[in-house]
Amino acid sequence: MTDLTHRTAIVTGGATLLAHGVVGALVKAGANVVVADIDEPGGAAAEKIGKNVVFVKTDITDDAAIRAMVDTAVQRFGGVDIVVNLAAIYLDEGFASPRADWLTALNVNVVSMVEVVRAAYPHLKASKHAAIVNFTSISSKVAQTGRWLYPTSKAAIAQLTRSMAMDFAPDGIRVNSVSPGWTWSKIMDTLTHGNRAKTDAVAAPFHLTGRVGDGAEVGNVVAFLVSDDASVVTGADWAADGGYSAMGPEQAAPAIPKLMD
Numbered sequence: 455m456t457d458l459t460h461r462t463a464i465v466t467g468g469a470t471l472l473a474h475g476v477v478g479a480l481v482k483a484g485a486n487v488v489v490a491d492i493d494e495p496g497g498a499a500a501e502k503i504g505k506n507v508v509f510v511k512t513d514i515t516d517d518a519a520i521r522a523m524v525d526t527a528v529q530r531f532g533g534v535d536i537v538v539n540l541a542a543i544y545l546d547e548g549f550a551s552p553r554a555d556w557l558t559a560l561n562v563n564v565v566s567m568v569e570v571v572r573a574a575y576p577h578l579k580a581s582k583h584a585a586i587v588n589f590t591s592i593s594s595k596v597a598q599t600g601r602w603l604y605p606t607s608k609a610a611i612a613q614l615t616r617s618m619a620m621d622f623a624p625d626g627i628r629v630n631s632v633s634p635g636w637t638w639s640k641i642m643d644t645l646t647h648g649n650r651a652k653t654d655a656v657a658a659p660f661h662l663t664g665r666v667g668d669g670a671e672v673g674n675v676v677a678f679l680v681s682d683d684a685s686v687v688t689g690a691d692w693a694a695d696g697g698y699s700a701m702g703p704e705q706a707a708p709a710i711p712k713l714m715d
């Protein structure tokens with residue numbers, strides 16, 4: 455079983471539904487978790503996941519707030535071993551997006567990951583078990599109608615992960631990314647009024663599993679990647695996508711027979 459006992463993780467965006475699964479997986483493995491998010495009710499809910507979960511209200515575009523959050527983690531738990539960069543925004547009007555929206559999207563989704571790592575870096579360097587996981591997405595590799603900012607930011611994160619992995623390797627800090635497929639999350643809960651069956655039916659044609667994933671399932675992959683069990687893994691992007699990326703445009707239904715219809 456994945457063992458993260460005596461380790462401390464920072465999870466940005468840890469207040470949202472999907473992230474609760476990630477926080478839960480880290481807690482199950484024995485980690486202390488600091489949830490860094492702007493969403494206070496979601497942060498309070500995350501604190502209920504385990505005794506060793508602390509919410510620190512943090513806007514990750516604010517460097518002083520990031521430093522204060524890292525200081526709190528160190529004061530409370532004695533160090534930082536793990537950073538999970540999960541926070542993101544979906545601000546995206548495709549080609550219609552003005553420059554300001556591009557800068558906001560890239561600032562939250564990409565640049566803030568670097569600044570969180572910069573603040574945690576001395577503590578990661580001091581840890582014997584340091585690991586970073588950055589959240590990218592299936593959206594990093596495919597075109598999606600009307601979406602330019604979010605997929606571009608997620609593609610940048612896949613590259614950022616490789617750059618971080620290379621330059622932090624001498625410090626013993628492993629860096630990987632996860633690419634979830636459709637995962638049961640706040641937006642799906644809101645749009646379908648909690649209808650998981652409907653969500654699964656929409657997702658089924660483009661996920662081999664025939665359903666959306668759960669935050670806890672993605673969390674299990676994150677917990678593995680930050681654990682010593684993944685000591686040989688760095689600079690990699692891990693699909694946690696129910697087979698979405700294994701499927702081509704023909705999807706899982708035989709296409710040749712359609713020629714005979």
Ligand SMILES: NC(=O)c1ccc[n+]([C@@H]2O[C@H](COP(=O)([O-])OP(=O)(O)OC[C@H]3O[C@@H](n4cnc5c(N)ncnc54)[C@H](O)[C@@H]3O)[C@@H](O)[C@H]2O)c1
Nearest residue numbers: 467470472491492513514540541542589591636637639640
């Ligand atoms: N939901 C999916 O199906 C899916 C699929 C692939 C990848 N992902 C990735 O998983 C992660 C979570 O996605 P989600 O759908 O749960 O998103 P979400 O919008 O529900 O959650 C994002 C979280 O980030 C926080 N956040 C936003 N701006 C912030 C800021 N400036 N400072 C601190 N926190 C901030 C929000 O408050 C929220 O709690 C994202 O990185 C997303 O790209 C999600």
